[in-house]
Amino acid sequence: MIATGRANGKIILMGEHAVVYGEPAVAIPFPAASIETTIKQTSGPVMLDCVFYNGSLAQAPDRLLSLSTVITSTVTELQQPLTNFSITIESTIPPERGMGSSAAVAVATIRALYNYFDQPLSTAKLLELTHISEVIAHGNPSGLDAAMTSGKEPLYYKKGQPNEAFPLQLNAYLVVADTGVTGKTREAIESISLLRQTSPVQTEEKIHYLGELAKRAKVAIETNRPVELGQYMSRAHESLSFLGVSNEILNDLVEEALAAGALGAKLTGGGRGGCMIALASDEEMANQVAQALLEAGAVNTWVYRMGDESFDD
Numbered sequence: 001m002i003a004t005g006r007a008n009g010k011i012i013l014m015g016e017h018a019v020v021y022g023e024p025a026v027a028i029p030f031p032a033a034s035i036e037t038t039i040k041q042t043s044g045p046v047m048l049d050c051v052f053y054n055g056s057l058a059q060a061p062d063r064l065l066s067l068s069t070v071i072t073s074t075v076t077e078l079q080q081p082l083t084n085f086s087i088t089i090e091s092t093i094p095p096e097r098g099m100g101s102s103a104a105v106a107v108a109t110i111r112a113l114y115n116y117f118d119q120p121l122s123t124a125k126l127l128e129l130t131h132i133s134e135v136i137a138h139g140n141p142s143g144l145d146a147a148m149t150s151g152k153e154p155l156y157y158k159k160g161q162p163n164e165a166f167p168l169q170l171n172a173y174l175v176v177a178d179t180g181v182t183g184k185t186r187e188a189i190e191s192i193s194l195l196r197q198t199s200p201v202q203t204e205e206k207i208h209y210l211g212e213l214a215k216r217a218k219v220a221i222e223t224n225r226p227v228e229l230g231q232y233m234s235r236a237h238e239s240l241s242f243l244g245v246s247n248e249i250l251n252d253l254v255e256e257a258l259a260a261g262a263l264g265a266k267l268t269g270g271g272r273g274g275c276m277i278a279l280a281s282d283e284e285m286a287n288q289v290a291q292a293l294l295e296a297g298a299v300n301t302w303v304y305r306m307g308d309e310s311f312d313d
């Protein structure tokens with residue numbers, strides 16, 4: 001017996017971190033990068049094969065705690081024995097780069113387990129089980145990554161509220177660049193939480209401002225105003241830097257993108273490494289920006305026409 005489950009990556013256009021505190025965020029699925037989990041019938045203990053580890057689930061290293069916990073929780077939920085199958089995870093989402101790899105691995109694996117045991121899986125149950133893994137990975141997840149990696153539509157997302165899908169009616173291109181440095185989402189979230197205690201007024205102001213920018217970004221997208229969206233993105237990067245979740249390489253790449261003609265640029269996701277994004281008015285500018293980012297040290301870039309179903313490598 002064999003079964004599979006899939007999930008895609010995600011890109012946060014606006015609102016990361018502020019979304020944890022109830023502000024809105026705008027995010028899109030990232031189909032160029034995805035995860036597939038395969039479950040096969042075997043005999044004996046559950047075996048796990050992924051990029052970081054190949055061995056028995058029981059002896060998986062600490063860095064895989066969120067994954068191993070979600071596997072045991074899902075099998076418990078399904079009231080099945082934790083034995084006699086193997087789990088293989090294949091991913092094209094660069095891990096720990098702000099593209100939602102931790103949520104995507106959980107989503108793909110939960111789906112695969114439900115398929116393997118031939119049980120229906122509701123969206124609510126999928127998100128509930130993914131949340132268990134995200135709490136271990138991030139400490140205080142907003143649920144945005146789980147919603148994006150399990151869905152196919154761009155979302156205007158607010159924690160605890162029904163998802164609001166909206167079409168990307170924007171005539172522009174997005175360039176995504178990987179710094180090659182692993183992001184530190186948990187640390188970044190903890191540092192904002194500390195800042196809320198030490199400088200509550202300024203921190204709350206920035207968080208609220210990031211939410212305001214996300215609201216304006218949604219309107220700019222709906223009314224096809226890429227220049228405005230670019231400005232909001234750059235302002236969001238400044239606020240995220242103020243909150244301490246950027247770093248030198250992200251700031252350098254943002255500057256390079258702007259110097260190469262981008263309409264705006266910012267970090268995306270948890271920050272302190274990972275990826276940045278830049279907005280370009282047309283394909284030529286997008287390729288120019290991508291080239292400049294590679295020359296400035298990005299290890300990979302993707303160019304995406306807003307509203308397209310697929311990304312080009």
Ligand SMILES: C[C@@](O)(CCO)CC(=O)[O-]
Nearest residue numbers: 016017141142144269270
């Ligand atoms: C930093 C954050 O806003 C996005 C991480 O991809 C955390 C979260 O929303 O759970």
